Amino acid sequence: xxxxxxxxxxxxxxxxxxxxxxxxxxxxxxxxxxxxxxxxxxxxxxxxxxxxxxxxxxxxxxxxxxxxxxxxxxxxxxxxxxxxxxxxxxxxxxxxxxxxxxxxxxxxxxxxxxxxxxxxxxxxxxxxxxxxxxxxxxxxxxxxxxxxxxxxxxxxxxxxxxxxxxxxxxxxxxxxxxxxxxxxxxxxxxxxxxxxxxxxxxxxxxxxxxxxxxxxxxxxxxxxxxxxxxxxxxxxxxxxxxxxxxxxxxxxxxxxxxxxxxxxxxxxxxxxxxxxxxxxxxxxxxxxxxxxxxxxxxxxxxxxxxxxxxxxxxxxxxxxxxxxxxxxxxxxxxxxxxxxxxxxxxxxxxxxxxxxxxxxxxxxxxxxxxxxxxxxxxxxxxxxxxxxxxxxxxxxxxxxxxxxxxxxxxxxxxxxxxxxxxxxxxxxxxxxxxxxxxxxxxxxxxxxxxxxxxxxxxxxxxxxxxxxxxxxxxxxxxxxxxxxxxxxxxxxxxxxxxxxxxxxxxxxxxxxxxxxxxxxxxxxxxxxxxxxxxxxxxxxxxxxxxxxxxxxxxxxxxxxxxxxxxxxxxxxxxxxxxxxxx
RNA sequence: GGUCCGGUAGUGUAGCGGUUAGCAUAUCUGCCUGUCACGCAGAAGGUCGCGGGUUCAAAUCCCGUCCGGACCGCCA
Numbered sequence: 001x002x003x004x005x006x007x008x009x010x011x012x013x014x015x016x017x018x019x020x021x022x023x024x025x026x027x028x029x030x031x032x033x034x035x036x037x038x039x040x041x042x043x044x045x046x047x048x049x050x051x052x053x054x055x056x057x058x059x060x061x062x063x064x065x066x067x068x069x070x071x072x073x074x075x076x077x078x079x080x081x082x083x084x085x086x087x088x089x090x091x092x093x094x095x096x097x098x099x100x101x102x103x104x105x106x107x108x109x110x111x112x113x114x115x116x117x118x119x120x121x122x123x124x125x126x127x128x129x130x131x132x133x134x135x136x137x138x139x140x141x142x143x144x145x146x147x148x149x150x151x152x153x154x155x156x157x158x159x160x161x162x163x164x165x166x167x168x169x170x171x172x173x174x175x176x177x178x179x180x181x182x183x184x185x186x187x188x189x190x191x192x193x194x195x196x197x198x199x200x201x202x203x204x205x206x207x208x209x210x211x212x213x214x215x216x217x218x219x220x221x222x223x224x225x226x227x228x229x230x231x232x233x234x235x236x237x238x239x240x241x242x243x244x245x246x247x248x249x250x251x252x253x254x255x256x257x258x259x260x261x262x263x264x265x266x267x268x269x270x271x272x273x274x275x276x277x278x279x280x281x282x283x284x285x286x287x288x289x290x291x292x293x294x295x296x297x298x299x300x301x302x303x304x305x306x307x308x309x310x311x312x313x314x315x316x317x318x319x320x321x322x323x324x325x326x327x328x329x330x331x332x333x334x335x336x337x338x339x340x341x342x343x344x345x346x347x348x349x350x351x352x353x354x355x356x357x358x359x360x361x362x363x364x365x366x367x368x369x370x371x372x373x374x375x376x377x378x379x380x381x382x383x384x385x386x387x388x389x390x391x392x393x394x395x396x397x398x399x400x401x402x403x404x405x406x407x408x409x410x411x412x413x414x415x416x417x418x419x420x421x422x423x424x425x426x427x428x429x430x431x432x433x434x435x436x437x438x439x440x441x442x443x444x445x446x447x448x449x450x451x452x453x454x455x456x457x458x459x460x461x462x463x464x465x466x467x468x469x470x471x472x473x474x475x476x477x478x479x480x481x482x483x484x485x486x487x488x489x490x491x492x493x494x495x496x497x498x499x500x501x502x503x504x505x506x507x508x509x510x511x512x513x514x515x516x517x518x519x520x521x522x523x524x525x526x527x528x529x530x531x532x533x534x535x536x537x538x539x540x541x542x543x544x545x546x547x548x549x550x551x552x553x554x555x556x557x558x559x560x561x562x563x564x565x566x567x568x569x570x571x572x573x574x575x576x577x578x579x580x581x582x
Numbered sequence: 583g584g585u586c587c588g589g590u591a592g593u594g595u596a597g598c599g600g601u602u603a604g605c606a607u608a609u610c611u612g613c614c615u616g617u618c619a620c621g622c623a624g625a626a627g628g629u630c631g632c633g634g635g636u637u638c639a640a641a642u643c644c645c646g647u648c649c650g651g652a653c654c655g656c657c658a
Contacts, residue, residue, distance in 0.1 A: 033615050047618070065608085084618055107609060110593050115619055118594045118607085122650050176657055195657095222657040286658095339585070339654060398653095427658085439658055465658090477658080550651065 002070070008044030010089050014075040019094065021046070022102070024133070025067045026113045028060075035060040038113075039071065039094075042138055045114070046089040048073065048096055056099035066105035066112065066133075072098040121541070125555040128546055140535050140543050143262060147531060148215065150261035151235055154254050160211040160237065165200035167193060167217065176220035179230070187572035193219035193231075196524060198440065199509050201238040202481055205520040206512050213237045215527065226539045227473060227529050230552050237478075238522030244464050244480050247521050248419060251468065251476070255417065263534060267417055271468075275422040280390070284318075284397020289472025290418055291410035294400050296320050296393065297373045299366075299384075308362035310343070314386035318396050321376040322383055322403055324349070329406065330358075330381070336402045337385060342395030346384040350376045359384070401472065410471065413536065418469050425449070425461035426494055436495050439465045441506075443479040444521070445487065453490040468525070475530040478523025485514055 004019045023041035030036075037048040037060060048071055050060040056071075063069065073096035084090035109127045110119035114135045117124070124131040131137055152162075168191040171178050178192035194200075197216045204212045216236045224230065239247060249270075256267045272290070279288050282295040296318040303311035311317050325333070325347075334345035347358035354360075354367045363370065376382050385396040404410050425445045429436045435458065437443065445453070446462040453461065468476030482488045488510070492502045503510060531543040541547035549555055568575065 027619085029617050029620060031615065031617065031620085032613085034617090036617055036620090038618075049616080079616085082616055082618090086618065090618080107592070109608095111608070111619095113619085115607095119592095120589095120594085120650075123593075220657060223655085225657085226652070228657070335586090336653095341654090423658085437658080443658095467658095474658095551649095555650095 002072075006043035007039055007041050007046040008088055010046055010075055010092055010094075012077050012091055015077045015092065017075050018072065018097070019075055020070065020072040021094065022070045023068070024105075025063050025065055025069060027065065028063050030061075035063075037063055037069075039069065040113070040135075042142075044089065044135075045087055047093045048099075049076075049093045050096055050099070054096065056096040059099045059101065060096075062101065064105065064107075066108055066130075067101055068103040068105065070098075070100045070102055071096045121539075122549065122555055125541075125547070125549060128556045132545060137542070140531070140537065141545060143535055144531050144543055146262045147258055147527075147534070150258045151213075151215075151254065153261075154257045155211075155213045155237070158211070158250065160213045161209050163204055163209065163212050163214060165194070165197040165214065165216065169194050169200075171195075176222050179219045179221050182571040182573050184571045195220050196234060197236050198442075199506075201236060201522060202442065202517075202520065203509070203512055205238055205240045206515060206517045208240075208518075210240045210518075211238070212522075216524075224548065224550050224552060226541075227532065229528065229540055229544065229547055231548075232540075232544075233527040235476075235525040235527045236522070237524070238520060240518040240520040242480075242519070242521055244421075244466065244521065247478065247480070247523060248466060251523060255468070259415070259534070265415060267415065271417045271419050273419040273421055276420055276424065277422070279420050280393050280397075284393040284395070284400060285472070286420055286423070287467065287469045287472060287474040288397075288418075288420075289401065289404060289410055289416070290469075291412075291414055291416045291471055292404060294320055294322075294403065294409065296396055296400075299370065299373065302366045302369060303362075303386075306362065308359060310346070311359075311362075311384070311386050314388075314392070316389040316392045317384060317386040318392050319370070319374055319382050319384045320396055320400060320403075321374040322381045323377070323407060324379040325381045333383065333399050333402055337395045337399050340395045340398035341391050342385050343387065345395075345399065346386070348382040348384075350378055350380050350382070352378070355382070415533070416471055420467045420469055421465070422446070422462045423465040423467070424459060425463040425465075425491075426458055428459060434496050435459075437491075439463055439477070439479050441491055441495060441497075442481045442488070444482045445491070450487060450490065453494050458494055464521070466523070468523070470530065470533050473529055473533055474526065475533065476523050476525040478521065480519070480521035483513065483517040483519050485510075488513065 002020045003022045007021055007023065010019065021039055021041070023039050026038040026040035026045050028035060028037050033052050035050040035057070037050065038045050039048055050056050071094065073094040075092055076095055078091055078093055108130050109123060110117065110130070112130050112133045117134060117136070132141070168181060171192040176195050178195065180190040180192055183189045183191060196218050197214060201212055214236045216234045217231055218234050219231050221230060252269050252271055256269055259265045259267050276286055279286055284296065299319050300314065300317040303317050306312045330347055337345040348355040348360055348363060349357040350371065353371070355363050370382065374382060383396065383399055385392040424438050425443065426435045427438045444464045446464055449461040452458050463479060465479035467474050482491060528540045528544055532540045535543050537543060546554065553559065
């Protein structure tokens with residue numbers, strides 16, 4: 001390799017030096033007396049100036065966008081009138097003494113020269129190798145790489161041991177659908193790709209490694225979203241001989257360290273904490289966006305037994321103050337509320353000391369109290385959701401986020417990190433009419449609540465589980481694990497597992513738990529999601545080199561795809577003709 | 583499984599019952615004495631996603647279908 005440096009390393013200090021650069025033709029501007037060729041590599045761009053008497057002139061005339069070239073030339077400081085501040089190397093230019101085309105290029109499907117991208121995302125994904133050439137995507141992946149380095153450095157210094165766990169494994173007890181891999185050597189049997197290394201990392205604690213981490217690929221066969229991919233990366237960690245407080249404290253230092261290294265941003269420590277109940281009750285979400293306040297106020301008592309039936313009988317009436325809204329905006333917010341489980345979205349507009357519009361005819365004496373509790377501004381709007389507590393706050397939580405987007409309430413590029421703690425240990429599964437775990441069945445309950453197992457109040461048991469929330473995204477979640485077999489037994493009983501059934505499903509793991517398990521706990525970060533927020537991207541795909549689209553397809557490689565009959569026969573799989581089950 | 587939005591030159595868009603299907607950009611050619619998203623002139627480039635229907639007439643209206651995106655369910 002003859003290259004002497006990346007282009008962005010050049011500056012006025014190099015004036016007079018001869019350098020060799022390699023990269024892509026970002027743009028060519030031709031003039032009667034010279035060509036200006038903008039050369040791009042992963043570091044940035046620099047201008048080559050080729051006068052008509054330069055031997056490289058004829059080569060320059062052949063250059064087209066995205067050609068790969070190598071240039072050797074003299075760095076020259078530009079004249080005062082020729083400088084530009086539009087890019088960092090705008091004060092210099094390179095006068096080639098040798099210019100070589102290393103490879104020609106077809107005309108790209110879209111411009112990769114750093115001008116704002118206009119191509120739709122499916123086009124970008126189809127030509128991902130070009131898309132990744134764009135400065136913006138180069139930045140995102142470099143940001144990601146820096147974050148990996150930062151995490152590794154920190155955890156290494158803290159005594160963590162990096163261990164890789166298998167990709168071909170058995171289903172783990174988390175809730176998602178598994179990706180299955182047929183076993184050729186064991187016809188009729190399947191591996192599952194890991195949804196997380198949960199059991200393996202606990203086994204590593206039992207094995208005495210004390211502190212483990214891994215950047216673990218995880219697989220979940222569920223529908224995709226802007227922040228969800230079928231295969232994704234977790235930063236997975238587990239620690240022995242710790243309590244919840246130890247885990248949270250270390251995580252705070254780790255995340256702060258990553259933000260400092262990668263973005264030069266200082267996160268204030270410690271992170272604020274909310275209980276699950278508080279998060280739901282005030283913000284209608286277990287991952288509230290706390291970059292803005294707009295908390296809910298409870299007004300159940302103000303309407304109980306009143307004339308407005310929907311509120312009079314509701315177990316919970318929540319209200320949120322909003323700015324002045326048009327009728328159209330209210331309709332849109334109502335649509336959001338309905339899509340998130342509300343029957344409707346009641347509203348009031350403050351007019352002086354009273355209210356107009358919406359449900360104002362049901363508001364009498366309560367007006368003053370509504371104004372004082374919510375602090376709604378003159379002309380402002382109050383938005384209500386009523387019903388069963390969980391449904392009311394969830395719907396209003398969605399409205400809260402829609403308001404954020406409507407009014408840019410969280411604009412300004414700020415980061416807000418918080419913990420949500422004290423999740424319920426158990427939740428009632430309406431569809432199957434039984435209790436189930438909320439996190440996973442090895443999550444430790446709060447010691448003060450263990451006596452509630454098997455009672456009517458077992459829904460109140462708090463788990464020693466915690467989520468890390470950044471700008472309204474769950475970027476991490478973990479728990480202290482059960483290490484006491486007696487507690488594990490209570491947990492299985494609570495979710496309707498007989499000892500036999502538990503053994504059938506988790507036998508090897510239960511044996512391991514009995515083999516000398518230290519108290520332990522951990523957490524896993526949604527690494528892609530964290531990077532998405534740090535990069536200011538709207539989708540997780542912006543920080544993943546080769547992501548899947550909405551339907552789980554790789555639009556470039558065209559995966560998934562049919563395989564030939566021979567391959568199927570070899571792994572003992574038959575594809576059934578698709579039958580519509582009606 | 584559901585709701586909503588979209589599909590028109592390479593790319594991004596306008597047109598929404600009768601147009602030679604317009605514009606921008608990219609591409610190619612020529613011109614232009616230092617540009618920096620250079621500029622100017624010209625050329626080429628379109629099964630208006632696909633199928634069916636309505637109509638004298640469909641890019642435009644209707645139905646179906648395929649594809650793309652956001653969300654709900656699902657994913658703890």
